[in-house]
Amino acid sequence: MGVDRRGSRPLHQQVAQALRQEILGHDLPPGAALPSEAALCERFGVARSVVRQAVAGLAADGLVIRRQGRPTVVAPPAEYRRLVQRATGLFEQFARRGQELRTTVRRLCPAEPPAPARAFLGTADTLQLERVRLVDGDPLSYVRTWLPAERVPGLRPEDLTDASLHQLLTTAYGLRPVRGRRQVRAVAADDMLAEALHTEPGGPLLLLEGGTTDQDDRPLEWFTAWHRADRVVFDIDVSDTVETVRIDAPRDEAGEPPGPVDLARARDLVAELGRVLG
Amino acid sequence: MGVDRRGSRPLHQQVAQALRQEILGHDLPPGAALPSEAALCERFGVARSVVRQAVAGLAADGLVIRRQGRPTVVAPPAEYRRLVQRATGLFEQFARRGQELRTTVRRLCPAEPPAPARAFLGTADTLQLERVRLVDGDPLSYVRTWLPAERVPGLRPEDLTDASLHQLLTTAYGLRPVRGRRQVRAVAADDMLAEALHTEPGGPLLLLEGGTTDQDDRPLEWFTAWHRADRVVFDIDVSDTVETVRIDAPRDEAGEPPGPVDLARARDLVAELGRVLG
Numbered sequence: 229m230g231v232d233r234r235g236s237r238p239l240h241q242q243v244a245q246a247l248r249q250e251i252l253g254h255d256l257p258p259g260a261a262l263p264s265e266a267a268l269c270e271r272f273g274v275a276r277s278v279v280r281q282a283v284a285g286l287a288a289d290g291l292v293i294r295r296q297g298r299p300t301v302v303a304p305p306a307e308y309r310r311l312v313q314r315a316t317g318l319f320e321q322f323a324r325r326g327q328e329l330r331t332t333v334r335r336l337c338p339a340e341p342p343a344p345a346r347a348f349l350g351t352a353d354t355l356q357l358e359r360v361r362l363v364d365g366d367p368l369s370y371v372r373t374w375l376p377a378e379r380v381p382g383l384r385p386e387d388l389t390d391a392s393l394h395q396l397l398t399t400a401y402g403l404r405p406v407r408g409r410r411q412v413r414a415v416a417a418d419d420m421l422a423e424a425l426h427t428e429p430g431g432p433l434l435l436l437e438g439g440t441t442d443q444d445d446r447p448l449e450w451f452t453a454w455h456r457a458d459r460v461v462f463d464i465d466v467s468d469t470v471e472t473v474r475i476d477a478p479r480d481e482a483g484e485p486p487g488p489v490d491l492a493r494a495r496d497l498v499a500e501l502g503r504v505l506g
Numbered sequence: 507m508g509v510d511r512r513g514s515r516p517l518h519q520q521v522a523q524a525l526r527q528e529i530l531g532h533d534l535p536p537g538a539a540l541p542s543e544a545a546l547c548e549r550f551g552v553a554r555s556v557v558r559q560a561v562a563g564l565a566a567d568g569l570v571i572r573r574q575g576r577p578t579v580v581a582p583p584a585e586y587r588r589l590v591q592r593a594t595g596l597f598e599q600f601a602r603r604g605q606e607l608r609t610t611v612r613r614l615c616p617a618e619p620p621a622p623a624r625a626f627l628g629t630a631d632t633l634q635l636e637r638v639r640l641v642d643g644d645p646l647s648y649v650r651t652w653l654p655a656e657r658v659p660g661l662r663p664e665d666l667t668d669a670s671l672h673q674l675l676t677t678a679y680g681l682r683p684v685r686g687r688r689q690v691r692a693v694a695a696d697d698m699l700a701e702a703l704h705t706e707p708g709g710p711l712l713l714l715e716g717g718t719t720d721q722d723d724r725p726l727e728w729f730t731a732w733h734r735a736d737r738v739v740f741d742i743d744v745s746d747t748v749e750t751v752r753i754d755a756p757r758d759e760a761g762e763p764p765g766p767v768d769l770a771r772a773r774d775l776v777a778e779l780g781r782v783l784g
Contacts, residue, residue, distance in 0.1 A: 249696040249697065249708075250698075252693065252696070253693050253694055253695055253699055253711070253732075254691065254693045254713055254715075254730065254732075255696050255698060256620075257620050257622060257715075258621075259621030260620035260621060261620070301621070342535050342537055342539070343536075343537030343538060344535060344537050407743070408743075409741060409743050409744070410742045410744055411739050411740065411742075412712070412739065413712060413735060414692035414693075414710040414711055414712035414733075414735035415531050415692075415710055415735060416530050416531055416709060416710050417531055418530070419524070419527060420528075420533060421531055421533060430527075430709070431694060431708070431710075432693055432709075432710035432711070432735075433692055433710070434690070435532055437535075440744075455692075457691060457692035457710075460691075461689050461690065462689065462690040463687060463690075464687070464688040464742060465686075465688075466686055466687070466716075
């Protein structure tokens, strides 16, 4: 792929644009060395001075890092990682790392949910909550949450400003978000999302969506969260051999809280299980 | 947000474009009802005939479904789901559902890995493997894999055409992919990826990246897989209470395979554990 010598754009900008595209597409991942100047000259059919100007432009944009006597490398992105296997909300994950996540509430009012939210929640009597989460003053994600209205009476926008919805559900309503299934997609930003997240319309967003049930396995929330693709990475641990043991808060038939769990015996059993399995 | 009456594009195309953007951005998710004709007329400040033409265009593109006497809804996308918590490869996940995943090998040759792959594999003596996975003749994902060269002597492209890399590693080399950590990102397609995946440059792709270790906890592969955003969804189960018990294939100090596992005793222990925990 060469450059367009008859186009109106300077050659160095064309070279820079091609490399920028490969960096943003992760085709040249963070930490990867840029091809040598000689290799880039040959690939694009341009002079070394053109390549130097292109790379200088990428360095000025913070996309690559030039190092004395060593290859230029793709810069690590300024991004936040999110463990998506935990029901723990974004707020708690940031708080644990000592980072402040701010939240502005854009909307909280009764509204009919879309079909997937309605199917999960089992009701159309819902509150629609729209929030923007920010770190260092810059938006990180836009979150739309549907809550069964009868489970959160009196919920006010100011309760959720710079606060955690999950914490509020637990402390004010005794509802603990425990588990659910999530879907992850890449989508293109529409105008509303691009405006709210300070990105370009049509650009990629990382979407996390799903329902969460409470400690009694009752549906508690359905949410759709769009994340800035340049700021957020989801981490997932995978294995073909992990067996999960759900340690639930159980209830008896009358809905009474359970008696104390024999944790010492449980620990012994887990230890023996480990030995039996080698 | 109204329409541009002095622009060169017909009003119905402008209305259709705004709605298309919201559908593709998941702001109007699959299953959601489109606002009523009256609401759309008011929002865009256009006549009902313009709205009808716009919605007819979306229906012709398969983005919405019109139903006699009921609201028009956003169509479910034609997409494939991938469980990302399992080390099981895409090939096996499709085979289990009776779907045929085809694979073309675009490149297999010795090459130096980028920094993250090198750090994980602990060597720069690697093979670079580039594959396109297709379902129904249409590309689903583009996968770049780095393998330690000394662990897969004699590996040929034809061994991997329409085949599973993980299966081949297991049967031909005795190397079983067992676990790892994955990162999930949304990225914009560059020209190479857009061409290989039949999408638009700059459009969203769903990226899955990470390293996998084998049954002896040795690094086996590092891969980056770009997925078509309109065809692939990742499913993840989340919980704040799941404790994992890793049932590993153990080895003794001499690296000998382990003796038989007492599965009956293991099952008893798990059962008692369940009772103890309520």
